[in-house]
Amino acid sequence: MESPVIVAIDGPSGTGKSSTSKAVAAKLGLSYLDTGAQYRAITWWMLSNGVDVSDTEAVANASAKPVIVSGTEPVGPTITVDGEDASGPIRTQEVTAAVSAVSAVPEVRTRLVGLQRAAAAAAPDGIVVEGRDIGTTVLPDATLKIFLTASAEARASRRSGELKGAQSVQATQDALVKRDAADSGRKTSPLAKADDAIEVDTTDLSLDQVIECIVTLIEEKRAAR
Numbered sequence: 001m002e003s004p005v006i007v008a009i010d011g012p013s014g015t016g017k018s019s020t021s022k023a024v025a026a027k028l029g030l031s032y033l034d035t036g037a038q039y040r041a042i043t044w045w046m047l048s049n050g051v052d053v054s055d056t057e058a059v060a061n062a063s064a065k066p067v068i069v070s071g072t073e074p075v076g077p078t079i080t081v082d083g084e085d086a087s088g089p090i091r092t093q094e095v096t097a098a099v100s101a102v103s104a105v106p107e108v109r110t111r112l113v114g115l116q117r118a119a120a121a122a123a124p125d126g127i128v129v130e131g132r133d134i135g136t137t138v139l140p141d142a143t144l145k146i147f148l149t150a151s152a153e154a155r156a157s158r159r160s161g162e163l164k165g166a167q168s169v170q171a172t173q174d175a176l177v178k179r180d181a182a183d184s185g186r187k188t189s190p191l192a193k194a195d196d197a198i199e200v201d202t203t204d205l206s207l208d209q210v211i212e213c214i215v216t217l218i219e220e221k222r223a224a225r
């Protein structure tokens with residue numbers, strides 16, 4: 001039997017990681033894990049339980065408490081915190097504004113990286129895992145590593161399409177750039193391209209083109225084994 005294929009997809013916000021990873025996993029019959037959703041989930045728990053997210057020690061001390069479970073089916077990924085569906089509340093702007101501070105705390109990362117490696121090891125046919133440090137830290141031996149990029153303008157316009165006018169494109173772009181800087185500048189496994197990752201600039205590509213490109217790269221890797 002073929003050994004499971006492990007695909008790491010990293011990159012800044014709005015480059016298309018989630019949409020591409022889900023579609024690629026569904027096409028190839030692989031599992032799917034959104035690690036950003038896990039960082040959002042732990043952040044939501046901190047905010048809901050009165051933990052001051054700017055207090056690193058308080059966040060570290062609470063980091064083992066929430067029970068976070070991710071469902072890895074690409075057509076219907078799920079996330080629960082202490083048994084409660086968290087898929088809606090983790091997408092609020094309040095969580096988005098706080099997540100970089102929480103995800104910079106080493107104890108939070110150690111906890112979630114453990115869950116992420118366990119999910120990859122448990123995937124029967126392989127998995128597509130998306131995030132910021134999958135190729136560099138979580139799964140350094142991945143079969144294929146992709147680093148997605150896109151201009152800040154393209155990313156902001158994609159995101160504000162999703163927010164349906166709740167925020168101006170400029171405000172969305174400013175918030176994205178600020179979060180990328182925090183994620184790239186933190187000490188513990190910052191957002192970074194692994195040396196052996198393939199960079200794909202999605203600025204002028206359609207979602208279908210990006211999906212096709214990654215499916216082809218995976219098939220090439222499989223054929224070479």
Ligand SMILES: Nc1ncnc2c1ncn2[C@@H]1O[C@H](COP(=O)(O)OP(=O)(O)O)[C@@H](O)[C@H]1O
Nearest residue numbers: 013014015016017018019020158202205206207
């Ligand atoms: N290549 C692309 N061209 C146009 N829109 C895209 C492309 N890739 C993704 N999108 C759209 O951009 C938005 C953000 O994509 P998403 O997959 O959530 O990015 P990320 O996970 O990197 O933050 C979504 O609305 C998605 O449909």
Ligand SMILES: Nc1ccn([C@@H]2O[C@H](COP(=O)(O)OP(=O)(O)O)[C@@H](O)[C@H]2O)c(=O)n1
Nearest residue numbers: 013014035036037039099100103131132133
């Ligand atoms: N592997 C990962 C994934 C996300 N994150 C953090 O989680 C946040 C939210 O990730 P996300 O993928 O949901 O963000 P979007 O790009 O979808 O808005 C990021 O801004 C990072 O602070 C991380 O630190 N490491």
